[in-house]
Amino acid sequence: MDILGHIYPARSSRRIDAVLRPSGGSVEVLGPLGEQLAHCLISELKIDPPLGRAPRRVTLPDGTLFETENHAAIEALSGPTAGGALHRFEAFHPRLVLVLVGIVAGILFLWRYGLDLMAGAAVALTPPPVISLIDDGVLTSVDLAIATPSTLGENDRRRVEAIFQRLIDDLPPGERGSFDFHLVYRKLEGLGPNAVALPNGTIIVTDEIVRLMFDDTEALERTIGHPVSGEDMLAGVLGHEIGHVVEKHGLRQLYRSVSFAVLVALLFGDTGPVVEDVVLEGSVVLSLQYSRRHEASADAFGVGLVERAGYDAQGLIDFFDYVGRNFGDDASFLSTHPAPSDRIEEIRRLMDQPSASR
Amino acid sequence: MAETAGSGRSEGDRSVPFEFKGDTYEWLGIWAVNLFLTIITFGIYSAWAKVRMRKYFYQNTYVAGRNFDYHATGLQILIGRIIVIVGFIIYNILAANPVTGIFAVIALLVILPWLLVRALRFNARKSSWSNVRFDFDGGYWRALAVWVIYPTLTFFTAYLAWPFADRAQRRFSVGKHRLGAAKFDFDARIGPFYKAFFATVAWLVLWLVIFALFMAAPFYDFVSAIEQNREPDPASALMVIVAIYGFIFLAVIPAGAIYRAFIRNILFNGAVLDGKHRFVSDMKPMTFAWILLSNAVLIIISMGLMLPWARIREARYSAAHTRLYPGGSLDEFVGDLETRTTAMGDAFTDLDGFDVGLPL
Numbered sequence A: 001m002d003i004l005g006h007i008y009p010a011r012s013s014r015r016i017d018a019v020l021r022p023s024g025g026s027v028e029v030l031g032p033l034g035e036q037l038a039h040c041l042i043s044e045l046k047i048d049p050p051l052g053r054a055p056r057r058v059t060l061p062d063g064t065l066f067e068t069e070n071h072a073a074i075e076a077l078s079g080p081t082a083g084g085a086l087h088r089f090e091a092f093h094p095r096l097v098l099v100l101v102g103i104v105a106g107i108l109f110l111w112r113y114g115l116d117l118m119a120g121a122a123v124a125l126t127p128p129p130v131i132s133l134i135d136d137g138v139l140t141s142v143d144l145a146i147a148t149p150s151t152l153g154e155n156d157r158r159r160v161e162a163i164f165q166r167l168i169d170d171l172p173p174g175e176r177g178s179f180d181f182h183l184v185y186r187k188l189e190g191l192g193p194n195a196v197a198l199p200n201g202t203i204i205v206t207d208e209i210v211r212l213m214f215d216d217t218e219a220l221e222r223t224i225g226h227p228v229s230g231e232d233m234l235a236g237v238l239g240h241e242i243g244h245v246v247e248k249h250g251l252r253q254l255y256r257s258v259s260f261a262v263l264v265a266l267l268f269g270d271t272g273p274v275v276e277d278v279v280l281e282g283s284v285v286l287s288l289q290y291s292r293r294h295e296a297s298a299d300a301f302g303v304g305l306v307e308r309a310g311y312d313a314q315g316l317i318d319f320f321d322y323v324g325r326n327f328g329d330d331a332s333f334l335s336t337h338p339a340p341s342d343r344i345e346e347i348r349r350l351m352d353q354p355s356a357s358r
Numbered sequence B: 001m002a003e004t005a006g007s008g009r010s011e012g013d014r015s016v017p018f019e020f021k022g023d024t025y026e027w028l029g030i031w032a033v034n035l036f037l038t039i040i041t042f043g044i045y046s047a048w049a050k051v052r053m054r055k056y057f058y059q060n061t062y063v064a065g066r067n068f069d070y071h072a073t074g075l076q077i078l079i080g081r082i083i084v085i086v087g088f089i090i091y092n093i094l095a096a097n098p099v100t101g102i103f104a105v106i107a108l109l110v111i112l113p114w115l116l117v118r119a120l121r122f123n124a125r126k127s128s129w130s131n132v133r134f135d136f137d138g139g140y141w142r143a144l145a146v147w148v149i150y151p152t153l154t155f156f157t158a159y160l161a162w163p164f165a166d167r168a169q170r171r172f173s174v175g176k177h178r179l180g181a182a183k184f185d186f187d188a189r190i191g192p193f194y195k196a197f198f199a200t201v202a203w204l205v206l207w208l209v210i211f212a213l214f215m216a217a218p219f220y221d222f223v224s225a226i227e228q229n230r231e232p233d234p235a236s237a238l239m240v241i242v243a244i245y246g247f248i249f250l251a252v253i254p255a256g257a258i259y260r261a262f263i264r265n266i267l268f269n270g271a272v273l274d275g276k277h278r279f280v281s282d283m284k285p286m287t288f289a290w291i292l293l294s295n296a297v298l299i300i301i302s303m304g305l306m307l308p309w310a311r312i313r314e315a316r317y318s319a320a321h322t323r324l325y326p327g328g329s330l331d332e333f334v335g336d337l338e339t340r341t342t343a344m345g346d347a348f349t350d351l352d353g354f355d356v357g358l359p360l
Helices: A071-078 A082-090 A095-125 A128-145 A154-169 A173-178 A207-214 A217-224 A230-246 A249-271 A273-308 A314-327 A340-352 B002-008 B024-040 B046-059 B074-096 B098-125 B140-155 B162-175 B190-227 B234-270 B285-301 B307-320 B344-352
Strands: A003-008 A016-023 A026-030 A036-041 A056-059 A065-068 A182-187 A195-197 A202-206 B016-020 B061-063 B066-070 B127-129 B132-136 B177-179 B182-186 B271-273 B277-281 B322-325
Touching (some): A003 A071, A095 A249, A128 B098, A230 A249, A230 A314, A249 A273, B016 B307, B046 B074, B098 B140, B140 B162, B162 B177, B162 B234, B234 B271
Antiparallel strands (some): B127 B132, B277 B322
């Protein structure tokens, strides 16, 4: 049975009408006048897998390329191949609805679990010197952009260090050793009373939070309406930040967003930049729920740690109470942190549980 | 440009059209399976998906009854992508630190022309038409000049000299291509580049003025609310979000399309193959802008389901407005022996959104 088509000699654009004639275990290529142009065994043919209705391409050992629209004849020649299965799967068929459902389910699964798995693997693969490089980098950037040197007195610093050391001493030895825990003090005007944890264990403490808890206790008590302990409050905040470090939240969020950007580029890269950007921007809003989850998790870690170290977890409650009254108690879906009132409720629930169950 | 093409189709016209024979439903199936396999393999299959996509669009594009083809393998693309992703992560870690960051940025600028040349070469050697492979033999220093140095210099002219930088880039990227042993040449006057530039800028300015007139009040309310640390009025916040997306769709997408259409016309009209074969592209910038804008809207509304349709529509329009004027037989191109190349540069352009494929 002759297969009608055309050939191009090896590395040439010369197009010659031709037929491919299989006979027994071999094939020959015949030109327009019936002359033999090439021949070989069927097993020597390189048959490209099918793709849509594009012409089938068959390459002979001497480099001659034979092209034909006759898909059925080539299939009869090649027999069932792996490429053929994929080709049939791609055909326009009601089954495609299932494929589309599979795509949606797959995207939801990747979003919910896949990215965390990839981020977790990347965190495990990151060598410690790199993490310490990140700490140095962020701190240098903060110093260049927004921070001014701390004006805290030696006395205040010593009190903070004492609390911090007590908390660190109560960490399991394995976790204590895998990070380089240390405090740095900065004046950060825009940030208010706050502390920031970096992945390798550097914790930036603002002058404002130390002053609030050690010097402005009266203002605090006036706002909240009952006596407070500055030591317990600061312990609660530091415990929370240590929780971020130990549970590697910063690195996880970094890798999550990198993984997501790479996945979007791989999935939608051929759609042009606009669709890609819309997807990436939407993801920023959706990512905030992971940030809120990390905050809640660090709260729980911090409560456990301060109680083990002999502080009162009420301190963290008082701090959130103050934050809620002073800076608003909102938690829209656009927030990176849960609402202070929700956090207080959750801490109370944790405190009521016997320690053993935690 | 359009005038030349119009008069070129008179009697005795020996031009041959580009034809795109792809089909929406057929591509929908291939696209959906590509996406599905990419997702369940955590992105790994995307390398093979890219090859399948390229092959589909190349094999369905015909000139004078002969189609294009793409010959890279999924494994080549995958290895290139792994190297580039690791490099991307290292770059980001170094860039986060202001001290090492400066070196990281300089290193990227030095390596960028090398990557782009590699990408163009890989892509050319893996693409063929009528059984003859393309090739690209641009060198590093010229690439450094046109992609790093000239664009940097245009900054000092408030980007008004951008068309000169763009022309230098096209001269390099088109002019260093070959089809087998036959060289491409490209040259064009600067006028059309400025026409493309000012048409694009004018479109953006027009929409900036319209948005400034109608959206100034809600924007002012929104910004002052943020500055005074109070909740912005929900109505004005909504208006601001709508305005930003409206601007992207009405101003940015069509502006990009207008520029692409002008430049594509210049590219084809100024290109000569083997000193005798000429090309004509007569895309209408406003029509192309409408196609890309309506595509984007339909893709968003359909949650991506219309993507295959949009891709096919764009490919059909591009092919329908492109013609070849053969200056002799098309049977005489001869290819080189295939040389080894790696997909590293190509992976870089994939992830960073550079378009190095053939402008089909």
